[in-house]
Amino acid sequence: MTMRAPSVHVALAHAVSMTPAGLSRGPLSINGGDLANGSNPRAFSVDLRGHMVFPGLVNAHDHLHVNAVPPLPTGAPFANSYAWIEAFQEHFRAPEVVASLQRPKDLRMRHGALKNLLAGTTCVVHHDPWHRALDTADFPVALLRDFGWSYALGGPAYGPPVQASFQATPPERPWIIHLAEGTDATAAAELSALDAMGCLAANSVLVHGVGMGDADIDRVIACGATVVWCPGSNRALLGRSLDPRRLYEAGRLVLGSDSRLSGERDLLEEMRGVLSRGELDAAGLLRLATFDASRLLKLHGHGNLAAGHRADLVIVEDRGRGAGNLAGISRQEIRAVVHGGVPRIADMDFAAWFEAAGIDTVAVTLDGRAKLLDKRLATPELIAMEPGLELNGAARMHLHETRFALGVH
Numbered sequence: 001m002t003m004r005a006p007s008v009h010v011a012l013a014h015a016v017s018m019t020p021a022g023l024s025r026g027p028l029s030i031n032g033g034d035l036a037n038g039s040n041p042r043a044f045s046v047d048l049r050g051h052m053v054f055p056g057l058v059n060a061h062d063h064l065h066v067n068a069v070p071p072l073p074t075g076a077p078f079a080n081s082y083a084w085i086e087a088f089q090e091h092f093r094a095p096e097v098v099a100s101l102q103r104p105k106d107l108r109m110r111h112g113a114l115k116n117l118l119a120g121t122t123c124v125v126h127h128d129p130w131h132r133a134l135d136t137a138d139f140p141v142a143l144l145r146d147f148g149w150s151y152a153l154g155g156p157a158y159g160p161p162v163q164a165s166f167q168a169t170p171p172e173r174p175w176i177i178h179l180a181e182g183t184d185a186t187a188a189a190e191l192s193a194l195d196a197m198g199c200l201a202a203n204s205v206l207v208h209g210v211g212m213g214d215a216d217i218d219r220v221i222a223c224g225a226t227v228v229w230c231p232g233s234n235r236a237l238l239g240r241s242l243d244p245r246r247l248y249e250a251g252r253l254v255l256g257s258d259s260r261l262s263g264e265r266d267l268l269e270e271m272r273g274v275l276s277r278g279e280l281d282a283a284g285l286l287r288l289a290t291f292d293a294s295r296l297l298k299l300h301g302h303g304n305l306a307a308g309h310r311a312d313l314v315i316v317e318d319r320g321r322g323a324g325n326l327a328g329i330s331r332q333e334i335r336a337v338v339h340g341g342v343p344r345i346a347d348m349d350f351a352a353w354f355e356a357a358g359i360d361t362v363a364v365t366l367d368g369r370a371k372l373l374d375k376r377l378a379t380p381e382l383i384a385m386e387p388g389l390e391l392n393g394a395a396r397m398h399l400h401e402t403r404f405a406l407g408v409h
Contacts, residue, residue, distance in 0.1 A: 008032070008341065008357045009040040010311075015048035016318055017305050018055065020291050023322065028053060030311040033341040037307040044356040048315065051335060052325045054286065056122025056312030058293035058303050059267050061207050061228045061256025064112030064126050068385045069100045069261050077239030080182025080211070082155040084237050084262075103385070106133035111385045112259065113140040114377055118366060118389065119266035119331040122312035122339045123293075123302045125228075125256070127151075127176055127207065129159070138376050141339065142310065144297055148175040153190050166199040174226075174297050175203050180211035183238055187211025191219065200225060205297070207256065210234050210242050221250045226296045229288070231279070232270050233258035244279055248288070254296055255288040271327045282327035311341035332367040332388075344374045363392040 010030040017024050029036045029043065072091050078084040091097060109131055116124050123142040126134065127149060134143055148169025151159035159165075162177065169175040177199075180190045188211045194200050202224035209227045212220070220227060227247050234241035247253040257263045257270045264270045271285045280288075294303030301310045315336040316325050326334075336346035342357040343350055348370050354361050362378040364371050367388040383389050 009043035010341065010353070010356075011039055011043040011045045012048050012053060013045055015051045015053045015315070017053040018286065018290075018323065019305055024305075028305065028313075029307075030341045033311055035305060035307050035309050035311050044353070046350075046353055050318055052316050052318045053305065054120075054314045054316070054326050055290045055303050055305050055309075056314055056337070056339065057120050057267050057286075057289045058123045058125075058254070058297070058299060059116055059121045059257055059289070060125050060205075060254040060293050060297060061127055061230055061258055062112060062116065062124050063128050063259040063261065064124065065105055065108040065128065065131070067112040067115050067260045068103070068108060069259075070094070070096050071236075071261055074236070078182070078237055079184040080187045081152065081178060081208075081237075082186070083182075085155055088261075105131060106136075107381060107385075109133040110140060111382055114382060114386060115260070115266060116141050117337055117339065117344060117377075118386070119268045120314040120326070120334050120337050121267050121289075122310075122314075122337070123299060125176070125297065127178075140344070140377055142302060142312070144174070144299060147173050147298075150175075150177045152178040152181070153193060154186070162194075162199060163197055166197075166201075166204075169203065171201065171203050172298070173203060174205045175199075175201075176205040176207065176228075178208055179206040180216070181208040181234075181238070182211050183240065184211070188213060191216040195219065208234060208242075210238055210240065212242065217246055220247070221252055224252070226252055226254060228254050228256045230256045230258045230263060230270075232273055233263035237262050248280060248284060251292060252296070253288055254293045255285065266331060268327075268329065268331055272330075275328050282321070282323035285327045286323045311338060313338040315346075330367065332369040332371075342374075343372075344377065345371050348372060365390050365392060 012028040017028060029039055072088060117140045125144040148165050150162045150165045166175050179194060180187045191212055200223055204225040206225060207228040208230055229244050231241040244253055257267045267289060274280055274285055290303040314326060314334060316334055319325055336343045336350050342359055343353050351372060354372060360375040361372040362375050364373045383391055
């Protein structure tokens with residue numbers, strides 16, 4: 001499930017939109033929570049002259065429930081994920097980490113989703129055991145569902161056993177595992193080990209892949225598997241990441257931010273780092289986080305602006321930079337994030353759209369910029385977990401009074 005949209009018809013006029021075929025100046029129509037063909041004369045019209053519309057981004061790898069956990073202090077790079085997992089066991093005993101993890105898990109899940117939504121990500125791949133909070137009707141983002149997963153080949157026993165999980169996953173659905181997450185011989189041997197177990201196939205989704213050599217990448221491409229690239233997390237923990245170019249050119253790569261426990265603040269920050277290092281250009285990055293993610297992760301209905309897809313959109317100013325209007329900016333520069341056909345967070349001048357859609361809002365500031373936020377996402381407990389997000393004074397007083405009236409103190 002995801003946040004239900006009221007049955008509202010919307011016409012987005014005069015914007016430039018990003019499609020797989022390139023930039024389009026055709027109108028976009030929203031019918032309920034989906035994009036639609038044609039126009040409706042009774043539709044609520046939004047004039048987006050001077051703007052660009054992109055598909056909502058897809059974060060191909062996150063651990064939603066640990067995004068408010070203080071990260072491990074920076075030190076020497078680890079040789080592989082098993083070494084840093086061991087180091088994290090000590091870190092998890094630190095008082096500030098213990099306090100963070102004592103928050104209810106459903107609240108932490110919602111916070112991880114809100115973190116993504118604020119940065120234009122409307123669909124997330126959560127790589128951990130499923131939790132009941134993910135099935136609530138008002139969960140802030142859409143999620144990859146009906147997939148198989150294991151945690152990793154080695155290390156602590158966590159998650160479903162590798163071979164049993166792979167064999168139980170239908171071949172048309174993704175099967176996800178952390179793999180080759182390191183720079184040493186242990187990491188370098190993992191793709192061959194996975195292949196020997198019979199678990200390397202077209203539906204295999206390999207997260208990180210830093211330790212893979214050229215021959216390993218050849219095998220991934222040949223079998224049609226997918227690699228999730230998390231460069232920020234890799235650089236923080238391992239000192240380097242994989243070279244994305246061959247996998248990108250073969251159409252076998254997607255982009256993930258990992259959690260803030262080891263990765264960047266959000267997918268936009270991830271993109272800014274990639275651009276600054278010259279690893280891919282803006283158009284390539286957006287392809288990874290939209291069209292390629294939809295295709296490779298079987299996320300039908302997401303990552304595209306075609307009719308029949310979910311109306312998940314990111315609206316930004318058109319500054320004449322094409323894909324660079326989104327890839328390369330920070331979250332506060334986004335004009336509006338639309339999920340399920342209605343805005344969820346937007347600049348103040350989008351107030352009429354919220355009202356037409358029947359969405360109650362709360363005034364907030366996001367990294368110093370005034371915004372309107374869907375009231376269902378504006379609980380004080382949730383906002384307190386997100387650095388840079390604050391309730392404006394009047395909104396803070398109103399929510400405090402609401403909590404008091406409900407007996408929540």
